[in-house]
Amino acid sequence: MGAAPAQAAPGGWEPVGGGSGGFDADSPRFALAVLPDTQYLFDADSSDPAPLRATFRYLAEHRASGNIAFMAHLGDVTEHGTEHEIQLAARTFGALRDKVPYSVLAGNHDIPSGTDDQRGDSPYLDAFGPERYAPMDTFGGASPDGYNTYHVLRAGGREWLLLALDWRVSDAGLTWARNVLAEHPTLPTVLTTHDLAHANEEGAAQLSGHGTRLWEGLIRDHDQIFLALGGHYWPSGRTVLTNAAGNDVHVHLANYQDRYYGGAGTIRLYAFDLVRKVVDVETFAPWLMAREPGSRPLLAAENLELSSEVDRFSLTIDFDERFAGFAPVPPVAPRPPREVMPRDTVAYWRFDAEGLQGGSDGVPLDEGAVVRDLTGGGNDLTASRLHSSGPDVLVHSAEHHEGQPAHASLRFDGGQSPDRGAILQTAPDAPLNSMKFTDGYTIETFIRLPRPYVGAHAWMGILSWQGRSGDAGKTTGWSTEEPTCSLNVTGERFLQYVVYPHVQDADPTSWSHALETGRWHHIAIVNDGRRTILYVEGSKIARNPTQTSTGIATLGKPFTIGGTQSHERFGQGFYGWIGDTRIVARALGPEEFLTPYA
Structure with a gap:
């Protein structure tokens, strides 16, 4: 399957990149790519990584034009977590090497599902442990068990923190996450995990049992976390919760494995615009988009771009106001007249x-x-x-x-x-x-x-x-x-x-x-x-x-x-x-x- 054509991202959103070479960390417009459950693409002898390869080509080719800062996977990379499936997925992710930094976290299909992050060695940890992210400039560190990582992104002229947490975070893992936030007290934070929330058919989401544990043990009392993302369940959904500081936390569920071709490598772009004070969200499948319109089968045409209220929407966020409690913008001092009276x-x-x-x-x-x-x-x-x-x-x-x-x-x-x-x-x-x-x-x-x-x-x-x-x-x-x-x-x-x-x-x-x-x-x-x-x-x-x-x-x-x-x-x-x-x-x-x- 060929790569997606060189064109504007769906919906016409095309921020200015850093020239022809790559990402512009100082542009006020940038994107976070989110990749939910890909497990049906890595399923024993029925595996087909082609859709994900097309997704990764799209991200690499559009890094500059889309000003894509980072990609976050939400867990369940594979169906059974076997060494064969994990290694095939690991090789597929190699397409992003030196092109787009990313994080991956374990879902219940990637490891023994009855265990938490203290489970010890696994094929998943061998392939997607801290060593995979260490060469990336964005990698900040990992919990001692290796299953939780954090990443510091520079985008929009400032630094942001992304926490990638195991599908079942232990008490030790929560302590580690709290320490990471304490060590980066001024960084706005996006939390990613596999099991966070579930939704009804109308897209109204509520915290799952594990999501409630994360809310009560981490998210609610840490004002830095303004966006929390999970997969695992379907259909997709979203809600807004109020934290202990009285501020909004956007909670989103994204998962498309139930759709045509196991989701076909569908990604979600969170396009931050710090000038307009919005985050524009859109969801699409580059593998399906890459086909000529006349040659797309019916289901490909129906699933190449999703437009429901939980897949395509905008969030209005006054970033300075929302982050004022932990990263107040220092007041700009008045400039004296002599500095603003040029010649003539x-x-x-x-x-x-x-x-x-x-x-x-x-x-x-x-x-x-x-x-x-x-x-x-x-x-x-x-x-x-x-x-x-x-x-x-x-x-x-x-x-x-x-x-x-x-x-x-x-x-x-x-x-x-x-x-x-x-x-x-x-x-x-x-x-x-x-x-x-x-x-x-x-x-x-x-x-x-x-x-x-x-x-x-x-x-x-x-x-x-x-x-x-x-x-x-x-x-x-x-x-x-x-x-x-x-x-x-x-x-x-x-x-x-x-x-x-x-x-x-x-x-x-x-x-x-x-x-x-x-x-x-x-x-x-x-x-x-x-x-x-x-x-x-x-x-x-x-x-x-x-x-x-x-x-x-x-x-x-x-x-x-x-x-x-x-x-x-x-x-x-x-x-x-x-x-x-x-x-x-x-x-x-x-x-x-x-x-x-x-």
Whole structure:
């Protein structure tokens, strides 16, 4: 049987690997491969290792493209545990040598089933004992009896622990496992064993007798263990338990030996995405996938990819929050202004003590309060409230984007019907008011829209230069009454950046996707003197115009944060939080942004 074709993993998940050579340990996206009971593929004279060979070829060939960190077998490698079956399985596993690190643990069919991990020698131990894993960089060690092992994986820029425990762990084995966790107190842990849980036909799982022993003797009181995996029983299932620290432990049962061709080497991929804070799980059989669609028998077609709620699903895990009890993320210190003012910075404002004297979280900003331009270039901002707005429309806040240099922001509570809000604006004679930026520019800010997003806030302004585009001689835009440059939020929460260039009679406009509420966003507008590109979180948006755009047709009127004029009048103000804002008189790359993106 040929190897699986070189293609994306099922479901289209294809994280970036470490180049053409192999695994990227620092990528925030990686996968853990899980291989349950393979016993019917190693069953006396009816053995057929071909499906498992195809699985191993798939893992080796997709190690880089799938960023596969490790493979964990869940026990019952063989049907009878005979030397013949064990040796055939051992040779088959040799296909992973120097390609993908892995662990194997004993199931009840691999050893005398009435024994625990103190059973002594066995053909299984000879073939799958600690000596097999010792050459792997991931191997951490084994219990004195050799039947329990632990493995330390570096993935997602951190280390993870995997415990591979015998099908029947003795008291001595539990003590060993507790000591391993004590020696690695900050490592998130995946526990694998053979007999952990069983499930009903709907996939609702509950702990087995041995699983209960592991829960009470190990898992419950060790917050590091966030995922526990077992095989042995079928059908597959899953549940979530609450440990002694009050945190979730995901308990999963995976076993496909009852399906066509003894499971056909079916594997499960746990695709960790530390950015999205999810684990996407999918289950498929590379041996069946490798056949051309037209030549697959009916049962192969039915079993090549499983899509039930216990075989294909996603787990939402805020990893920093879940691991905070044993591996808290150290707080990132604010960065001083001097570190974030590169050459050609013409204005930089922040709302901590560096730029705004006085005030504390939740306290309204005084009318007339001054936010200093930390470049010393004379572009200080002064606060004022619009219309008859009360003090609560502009408030100090400790909230901030995790990558923002200053750990502070301002909370604006603008809105329509009636118009209300607040703005910060430069003085009438500030140098920024008249700058044309014909050699290019970068404008950056941080915003967060509230959740829930309540009220009417369509076309509210984030920042702008005041004045009528018509007064700058611009005639091609939507209206001669709109300002010459503004960044706004539409009713659908799309960003709109519209600029009337200094040189062209045009209004090239960038549009983003809909912004998620309740989340901080870093926004960068970059112009290289020829065209403008809008970035959100370091990612270039789709709807950037190719129209030529050179400079900004400023009119000598104030630059403003918190609103956009129409007919030289402010209506509603911004609704949400605004953080550090910086203007540089040249195009910056994402690696130079206020929060750098590699």
